[in-house]
Amino acid sequence: MQNNYPVSQFEKEFARYIGVRYAVSVSSGTAGLVVSMMALGLEPGDTIITTPLTFIATSNSALCAGGIPVFADVQRDTFCLDPEDTAKRITNNTKAIVGVHLYGLPFAIERLRDLVTNGRIRIVEDASQALGASINGRKVGALGDVAVFSFYETKHIRLGEGGMITTNDKEFAEHCKMIRSHGQSSKYYHKILGYNFRLPISSALIGLEQLRKIEEDIKRRVRISEIYMENLQRVDSIRLQRIDAGVRHSYYLFPLLVEKLPLRKIDALVNYVLRRTGRKLTRGYRRLVYQQPFYRNIERLFWAAKFLKFPDYSSCSLPNAEYVVSRLVELPTDDSVSEEEADNISRTLLRGIKEST
Numbered sequence: 082m083q084n085n086y087p088v089s090q091f092e093k094e095f096a097r098y099i100g101v102r103y104a105v106s107v108s109s110g111t112a113g114l115v116v117s118m119m120a121l122g123l124e125p126g127d128t129i130i131t132t133p134l135t136f137i138a139t140s141n142s143a144l145c146a147g148g149i150p151v152f153a154d155v156q157r158d159t160f161c162l163d164p165e166d167t168a169k170r171i172t173n174n175t176k177a178i179v180g181v182h183l184y185g186l187p188f189a190i191e192r193l194r195d196l197v198t199n200g201r202i203r204i205v206e207d208a209s210q211a212l213g214a215s216i217n218g219r220k221v222g223a224l225g226d227v228a229v230f231s232f233y234e235t236k237h238i239r240l241g242e243g244g245m246i247t248t249n250d251k252e253f254a255e256h257c258k259m260i261r262s263h264g265q266s267s268k269y270y271h272k273i274l275g276y277n278f279r280l281p282i283s284s285a286l287i288g289l290e291q292l293r294k295i296e297e298d299i300k301r302r303v304r305i306s307e308i309y310m311e312n313l314q315r316v317d318s319i320r321l322q323r324i325d326a327g328v329r330h331s332y333y334l335f336p337l338l339v340e341k342l343p344l345r346k347i348d349a350l351v352n353y354v355l356r357r358t359g360r361k362l363t364r365g366y367r368r369l370v371y372q373q374p375f376y377r378n379i380e381r382l383f384w385a386a387k388f389l390k391f392p393d394y395s396s397c398s399l400p401n402a403e404y405v406v407s408r409l410v411e412l413p414t415d416d417s418v419s420e421e422e423a424d425n426i427s428r429t430l431l432r433g434i435k436e437s438t
C-alpha cells in the first residue's frame with residue numbers, strides 16, 4: 082500500500098493557506114487546467130473566453146476538453162484580461178471565463194463578476210504565476226469558482242513539475258479527483274474519462290516544505306520589486322503594471338513595457354543590460370496565443386476542427402494585447418537576485434533607455 086499521507090497533507094495545508102475548502106494536487110499546472118476544463122462538462126459549441134497574453138496551456142486546456150477558446154483583449158495598464166472587453170464577447174455558448182493573474186498581479190476579477198450577470202458562467206483563475214497574491218486580504222485561488230496553480234521549476238513553489246486546483250465546490254473537487262486518476266471512483270472502477278495526472282508523493286513532501294516558507298519568499302520578491310519600482314516608476318518611457326489599492330502582487334517576475342522607443346531598439350536595450358550586468362532580461366511570450374502557428378492553422382492541425390467551428394484565429398486582432406506583448410521586458414525576482422543587483426539592473430536599464438533616445 083502506498084502512503085498517500087504527504088499528498089493529502091499538502092492539499093490540506095495548501096487549501097488552508099489559500100482560504101478554500103478543497104485543494105486537489107495534480108502533476109502540473111497544465112494538468113490542473115485540463116482537469117478543470119474537463120470537470121466543467123463542456124458540450125459541443127461551448128466557448129471559453131480568455132486572454133491571449135499567457136502561456137499556451139491556458140487556452141489549450143479548453144481545446145483538450147472540447148471547448149472553443151475565444152480571446153478577449155487585456156488592459157494596457159495591468160496586462161491582464163479586460164473585464165469590459167470580455168463581457169462584450171459573452172454569448173449563450175459561453176461556459177467559462179479564464180483570467181490569468183499575470184506575473185503575480187490579480188486580474189480584475191471583482192469587476193468581471195459585476196459584469197457577468199449569467200450565473201451559469203464559471204470564472205476560472207489561472208493562478209499559475211500568482212501564489213500568495215491577494216485582493217483586500219483574499220488570496221487568489223479563492224476569488225473565482227475554481228483556480229489552478231503551477232509548481233513548475235520557475236514558479237513560487239518549485240517541484241520540477243506539479244500543480245494544484247482550488248475550489249469551494251465539493252462536487253467539483255470530487256469530479257477533479259476522479260479525472261486526475263483515470264476516472265476511478267474506487268479501485269479499478271472507472272466511471273468517467275480521466276488520465277494519470279497525480280502528484281508524486283516525493284513532490285508533495287517538497288511542496289509542503291516550500292509552502293511553509295512561502296511568505297518569506299514573497300516578501301523577498303516584493304522587496305526586490307520595490308527597488309525596481311523606486312528606480313523606474315517615474316520614467317516617461319517605462320510603463321509598470323498598475324496595482325490598485327488593496328492588491329498584493331506576488332511578483333513571479335517584474336514586468337514592464339518599454340514605450341516610445343522603436344521596437345527594434347528594445348532587444349538592443351536587453352543586450353546593453355546583459356553586457357553591463359551579466360543578466361539576460363527576458364522578453365516574455367513574444368507572440369500572443371492566437372498568433373501561434375497552431376492557432377493560425379487550427380483547421381488543418383487539430384482533428385476536432387472537423388466537428389467544431391473554431392473562430393478564424395488568424396484574423397483575430399486585439400490591440401492592447403498586441404501592444405503589450407511587443408514591448409514587454411521582464412526583470413528577475415527569484416532568489417538569485419540580491420537587492421544590490423536589483424538596483425544595478427534597473428539603473429543600468431534606465432541608462433540604456435536614456436542613451437537610446
Ligand SMILES: Cc1ncc(COP(=O)(O)O)c(C=O)c1O
Pocket residue numbers: 109110111112135136138139181207209210230231232233242243244
Ligand atoms: C499562466 C500559466 N498557465 C499555465 C501554465 C502551465 O503550468 P505548467 O508548466 O505547470 O504545466 C503556466 C506555467 O508554465 C503559466 O505560466
